[in-house]
Amino acid sequence: MLPIEDQKYNKIVYKVEKNEEGMTLKSLLKKQWEVSSRLMSRLKKDKRVTINSKWAPYHQILQKNDLLVLNMEEESCDFTPINIPLNIIYEDFDVLVINKPPGMLTHPTAATREGTLANAVMNYMNNRGECYKIRFVNRLDMDTSGAMILAKNSFAHQQLAAQLQSKMVKKYLAFVLGRVDKSYQKVEAPIYRPETIPENEPPRRVVDSRGKMAVSHLEKVEVYSKASLIRIKIDTGRTHQIRVHAHHIGHPIIGDEFYEPDQPNRIKRQALHAERIIFDHPRTKEEIECNAELPDDLIELKRLLEKEI
Incomplete structure (x- = not known):
């Protein structure tokens, strides 16, 4: 069970249910969220997985009501924050979906260091007191407008990138x-x-x-x-x-x-x-549909x- 009020962009909180009792921690992570082996290795190396506030090895057997916490790795981003308004379609602890305007690059380049979507997101997250690596899941050309998904952590990016290749x-x-x-x-x-x-x-x-x-x-x-x-x-x-x-x-x-x-x-x-992007939420598995309105041009x-x- 996911206590929604406890979820953060850099922390996943999960309460073990009755039917999951007796499973190993590793089995639950694979079954519940299909966590990649690469991410599991990073979480293990930095001891970022806890059960009932104590570090937990992946072979640990789970009990009903155990409180599992995945602390995402600390990340930073060094894009220059620029005060550019964002047209936000949807946002929660894992995902930010933006209606990108035409004529805007996604990331800075050698020729264009400012005025990009990444600069705008950097300013937005700073104002909210958040700090995450800017990972856009889908791509749009500079002159194409519309819905772009940003994953706020490595877990969400892994989940959404896999969907991009198949069911999104x-x-x-x-x-x-x-x-x-x-x-x-x-x-x-x-x-x-x-x-x-x-x-x-x-x-x-x-x-x-x-x-x-x-x-x-x-x-x-x-x-x-x-x-x-x-x-x-x-x-x-x-x-x-x-x-x-x-x-x-x-x-x-x-x-x-x-x-x-x-x-x-x-x-x-x-x-x-x-115009539209539909995906399964990386954490809750709920289907999310985002619609981007046509720009003025x-x-x-x-x-x-x-x-x-």
Whole structure:
């Protein structure tokens, strides 16, 4: 049983139940949370697992009502805190889900040290008196907006990263060129990063049999005179997957000049938004659904497309 009021981002508290009596501590950690061997080794090395306030070896036999505590390792982050407002969709002791605005990098780079999402999160956690390593579970391009998950500790990150590869539901909205005919289509096409790249150009992915298989499910939402709005669910997470697959089926994303440079100037970035993300909470196992509202530039684009003849 998880006493919710005792949970913290750096501490897991669990009361052993009757049906778990007689199990070893190691068996419970594997059964209850599928704690990885790597994390278990770190917790053991630093003696961060206690039962009834005493350090406990993994072979210890559990009794009903034993109070198990996992103290997460002390972590720090050295990003510069910048006072940038965050659009927070969901937050608790393990998870922070943010609606990332377009045009914002996730992490600082050599060229851009400030103004990133990590800088904003650093400022947010400092104001709350918290200190954790900034671990984003999913990835979004700088110009893609929408839901991003941050894990507040190594345990949550391990759990969510495993879900990302299998059961996590990720849905996107994209405004694309042309009128989409099919109400639904499944795109199974391998994505390849060419070995030869023109000098001073970023790598452009292509559909090619030498690449890794990628699967996208496309659903028609609205059709305009010269464009469409589609919803995309991805089973895999290849770099630029949605952008490449949309181009592959003849409906490149509006504003994506990297993959379709010859198009009207309707918006200053690719019209792609991470609309929804559904995952099992790493600690409680409850299903969490997070929905990110469309940003202003995509709302304005929608109005523009509805007026076009």
